[in-house]
Amino acid sequence: RASRPYVRDGARVHFCEFIDAMGRMDLVIAIGGDGTIIHSAKHAVKHNLPVLGINVGRLGFLAQLESNELHQLSRLVQGRYTVRKHMMIEAKIQTDSEQMVCVALNDIAITKGDLSRIIDVDVTCNGKLVSEYHADGVIFSTPVGSTAYAMSAGGPVVDPSIASIGMTPICPHSLFSRTVLFSPEKELVVRAKYINNHNDLYLSADGERPIKIRRDSQIVIRKSDLAARLIDFGDRDFYEILNLKILGRGQRNEIETA
Amino acid sequence: RASRPYVRDGARVHFCEFIDAMGRMDLVIAIGGDGTIIHSAKHAVKHNLPVLGINVGRLGFLAQLESNELHQLSRLVQGRYTVRKHMMIEAKIQTDSEQMVCVALNDIAITKGDLSRIIDVDVTCNGKLVSEYHADGVIFSTPVGSTAYAMSAGGPVVDPSIASIGMTPICPHSLFSRTVLFSPEKELVVRAKYINNHNDLYLSADGERPIKIRRDSQIVIRKSDLAARLIDFGDRDFYEILNLKILGRGQRNEIETA
Amino acid sequence: RASRPYVRDGARVHFCEFIDAMGRMDLVIAIGGDGTIIHSAKHAVKHNLPVLGINVGRLGFLAQLESNELHQLSRLVQGRYTVRKHMMIEAKIQTDSEQMVCVALNDIAITKGDLSRIIDVDVTCNGKLVSEYHADGVIFSTPVGSTAYAMSAGGPVVDPSIASIGMTPICPHSLFSRTVLFSPEKELVVRAKYINNHNDLYLSADGERPIKIRRDSQIVIRKSDLAARLIDFGDRDFYEILNLKILGRGQRNEIETA
Amino acid sequence: RASRPYVRDGARVHFCEFIDAMGRMDLVIAIGGDGTIIHSAKHAVKHNLPVLGINVGRLGFLAQLESNELHQLSRLVQGRYTVRKHMMIEAKIQTDSEQMVCVALNDIAITKGDLSRIIDVDVTCNGKLVSEYHADGVIFSTPVGSTAYAMSAGGPVVDPSIASIGMTPICPHSLFSRTVLFSPEKELVVRAKYINNHNDLYLSADGERPIKIRRDSQIVIRKSDLAARLIDFGDRDFYEILNLKILGRGQRNEIETA
Incomplete structure (x- = not known):
């Protein structure tokens, strides 16, 4: 699957593997919902690339442009944007013999x-219970x-600029x-308890395919050294979207009747 | 595995298959936690048998005796007890070609x-959305x-005598x-939506092994015609146990320091 | 303020005191929101009169007609309606020397x-803690x-036909x-605790003007012997309104852009 | 009420007005619960004094010593302590003609x-709705x-080191x-709405006596320039107390029966 040049109006489009492509880019444009933008941003971070999200469909928190605002793409060439860093968290899954690390921009769910x-x-937390x-699970x-x-599990809204790791249980007893x-x-460690517990654990980063965790593992959750870099045009404010999507809806007495 | 007589002090104990045994009993004594009592009551209901729960371990809502109160078993012989009926719910899982029914004393979870x-x-509900x-799921x-x-999913406490079917979502968007x-x-019908939905459904009655549900099924939830019958000695009150287990705990300012 | 006859098209309208008027009516038509209907129904109950609610403004659960459906009023003359009873609760406030009773169709709040x-x-509850x-308070x-x-205080939705008394704390510690x-x-008794408590209690039935409660009072909450009688045209279903007002809204991912 | 010298073992105790006394101190020792420590810390901050909390009664988050650990007071003289700053918030209440400012270490409640x-x-928030x-109210x-x-109003637990302003509604519709x-x-502005609103607002800082707010006022909530300074002996960890007081309790299945 070699890179295939595609020419229109003198520009060339190269099709190649996503991973290879990353190495040649200046920035990534992700078209989709928040899920797509998050997925792109996580790959882009390995190459230190900023990501611009273009929204398709439902209102999201991360996109900077709607599909009818593409003329604003010229800002990229003009350099009229800032790059905003967003903290990520990682889960290091350790057993006696091996370890692996998952990184997340949204969440690590252990279920x-x-x-x-x-x-x-x-x-x-830092060694203390x-x-x-x-x-049913815990979301970090x-x-x-x-x-x-x-x-969805009942947690609060946190301003994206407030560095923090949230821990929210799912259906706790x-x-x-x-x-x-x-x-x-803080460094948080999650360990399965052995007594009366023959159940498996699964870990999913950003809603991706869950990984089965051995019961003798320990999972270390902490802030990642990497930060996702999202391009910001300054026109959209977190609190405006919050009002549109969440707070300004749900006024339960507001439906007017004819 | 034929029935084996076991004699002590002139009494005979027969070991036999649980299902066979049910046919010969006057009542069932379930020893364990609420889970065990529920499991027994669901089987006993098919033979119209009442169940006495004897608690082992943690405080439960359904047991009538603790392990140190076994002398009270004589009440059974003396007829000094009442039988309390508890409503059950059923899930009828229907496809074009087949249907099956699950019954629950606690809950039907679709996850x-x-x-x-x-x-x-x-x-x-009765045909209207x-x-x-x-x-993540819905609990009935x-x-x-x-x-x-x-x-665990956030629902209220309901007095066991208030006939009702509770619907509680798990981590809803x-x-x-x-x-x-x-x-x-009311008759409630749950149907999977097809659009953008390639996910499976699972149904579990009373926390038992989940059944995979075909996406073209409809699940009808309603009150069962059967009612579990639990023996009641009248000494334990739902609200007392509620206070001990739940309401009377959790007073967050109550820990005294030395 | 004697009753003043008012004639138009042969019909006569009498203006008189609300309380006096009740004694001469066959039924009450309450025009307003749920609050107005509740207020009317509580007065009507003393004269055993049914109430028809006509909605003005926001969607409510209790009105049977919208302001553009007044032609349906002829049903009243034709007898094409049913009367649905709704349970009420009462609070008996007792001190050594006196007692008073408040009745509510929605709630008794002690704050x-x-x-x-x-x-x-x-x-x-029945003598047991x-x-x-x-x-900040408790709502019954x-x-x-x-x-x-x-x-508002976090309670569940209860089908109006499920006889029950809900108890929901406001901002509990x-x-x-x-x-x-x-x-x-059940009969519930609320008593102020004396130790370290110099605070007043207030009791409000259906959001009406709060009554100051002496700290040595006991408040007995129970189902009222009276039931509100609301006229039902059978066209509006509780669950439809529930979907319109509450459940069908608040889908937090549903706002389409562009 | 002049300052009265009191001599024992050569030391002198001066009784004087709290406000006057502040001017002559090196640090403040507050004996009581979290409420007392907060009250002291708010006064101490005007004189830039650190506060040591000694707990009496229930377990709190802010005290560093229990009443049986007073021998550790020698640390103060030896300088074996750190001073930890805690952010405060302020509410500026503005009308056309006047303004006043309230400062809080816990919360500003508008009710x-x-x-x-x-x-x-x-x-x-910064001018946008x-x-x-x-x-019933809003807590900042x-x-x-x-x-x-x-x-109590349903909010999350926030690590004391995470600078942030929480907004939690009380019984919202x-x-x-x-x-x-x-x-x-961020700067948050709260304004009463005029339409259909004849109700008063009250503002209380840290649970102190509420102030009546004129309906044409605007209330500006923001981080205070002042920070409370609490003496820290390093022996008590926020998460330990959290586990003791809150998270480690309330395991609803844990009561063992005899």
Whole structure:
């Protein structure tokens, strides 16, 4: 599958492998919803490339342009944009013999498999027990991820500029099910408890295909050294989108009747 | 595995298959937690047998005796007890060609598989759309089940004598995630939506092994014609246990320091 | 303010005191929002009169007609309607020397005054402690009231036909803040705790002007012997309105752009 | 009430006005609960004094010593402590003719009076509408305040080192009642809406006596330039106390029976 040149109006378009292409770019344009932009940004970060999101479909938090605003693409050439960094989190999955690392811009979710009834884990922060969870799962989220899965599980909205790691349980067997926002300097360790626990754990970064975790693993959650870089045209404000998508809706007495 | 007589003090104990045994009993004594009692009660209901729960381990809502109160078993012989009926719900899973029915004393949970990101379903009540759910799942619960999985998902506590069917979403993509309590006369139908939905559904009754549901199925949830019959000694009150287990705990300012 | 006859097209309109008027009516037509209908229904109940609600403004749960459907009023003359009973709750406020009773179709709220920081009460059910609340208040609600103040405080939606008394704390100092749904046969008693508590209690029925409660009072909450009678044309279904007002809104990903 | 010398073992104790005393101190020792420590810290900040909290009674987040650890007071003389700064927020209440400022270490609550049914306000962030609230009130909280009133209203736990301003509605008439965490650089403006709104607003800083707010006022909420300074012995960790007070409790299945 070699790169194939495609010519129109003197410009050339090269088709090549995504990964190869990254190495030759100045920036990435991601067209889709927040999921697509997140996926692109995670790959782009390895090459230190900024990403511009163009929205298709539903209103998202991360896109800078709608599909009818493409004339604004000239800003890229003119350099009329800023690049905003967004913190990412990573999960290091460690057993005695091996380790692997997953990075997320939205969230790391540790959940039960479909045949398991529950996860049964301890979470420690800098070596001290913070909480035990008997639950369907636990979500660790970035500020950007606060309006994604963590919100469905009951979490708060976090301004994208507030560096923090959110921890939100899914259906806990507990009287307290609120989100805890940790300082981004903290290192959190999740360990499955052995007693009475024959259930598997699954870990998914940004809603990607879940990885099965061995029960003797420990999962270390912390701020990633990498930061996603999103191009910002300054026209869209997080709080405006928040109002449009979330806060300004749901006024339950507002439906006017004829 | 034929029935084996076992003699002590003139009494005989027969070991035989659980299902066969049911046919010869006057009542069932279930020793364990609420899960065990529920499991026994669901089998006993087919033979119209009442069940006495004896608690082992953690405080439950359904047991009538603790392990140190076994002398009270004589009440059974003396007839000093009442039998309390508890409503059950059923899920009828229908495709064009076949149907099957699951019965639950706690809850029917319709959830995503571990590799699926979400369920995308419509719920109708007597033919009219009540809600769409993009969610990890939906729990339909009896009053007895209100303190089980539905509670973990955010639901209210329901007095066991209030006939009703609770509907509680799990991690919905929605601003409104509250439980809706339906009248037990209502028939609810859950259908997967096809558009953009390649995800599987799983259905689990009372936390038992999930059944994979074909996407063209419809699931009809309604009050079962059967009612579980639990023996009641009248000494334990639902609200007392509620206070001990739930309401009387969690007073967050109550820890005294030395 | 004697009754003044007002003639148009042969019909006569009498203006007189609301209370006097009630004694001469066959039914009451309440024009307004749910608040107006509730207010009318509570007065009408004393004269055993049914109430028809005509909605003005926002969508409500209780009105049967919109302002552009007035031609349907002929149904009243034709007798083409049913009367639906809705349970009410009452609060009996007792001190050593006196007692008074308030009745509510939506809710009885027991709250702090504006200069008090908190209420500090015990709630008992049939003589046994159910919960202590250090909170801004506690709401006791009917099924009809489940979509009113109790919903704002986090409570579930309850089908109007499910007889029950909901108890929902407002901002409790507790890890558990869920609604408890009591059987309508239960009698709940709320008592202020004396220790460290110099704060006043206020009681408001259906959002009406709060009554100051002496700290040595006990407040008995139970199902009222009276039931509100609302005229039903059968065209509007609770779950349809629920979908329009609440469940069908708030799909947080649904705003289309461009 | 002149200062009165009191001599024991050669030391002298001076009794004088709290405000006067502040001017002569090196540091403040506050003995009581979190409320007392907060009150002291707010006064101390005007004189740039650090505060050491000694706990009496219930476990708190802010005290460094228990009453049986007073021997550790020698650390103060030895200089074996650090001073930790905690962000405060302020509310500037502005009318055409006047303005006043309130400062809070926990929270600024804007609520209805006891005879008013609701507040009806707009909240803007840097000039743009974020949310309208029809509610019993809105709480603006610091990270330290996240475990106080905001928690009762449903808010998340925020690590004290994460600079942010939390906004949590109290009983909103809205489908969405989550906390929004704003960046501490943001300026939030709360304004009462005039239409259909004859209700008063009250503002209370840290639970202190509420101030009545004129309806034509605007309330500007922002990070204070002042920061409370609390003495830290390094022995107590926020997450340990969190586990003891909140997360480690409320495991609803944990009560063992005999």
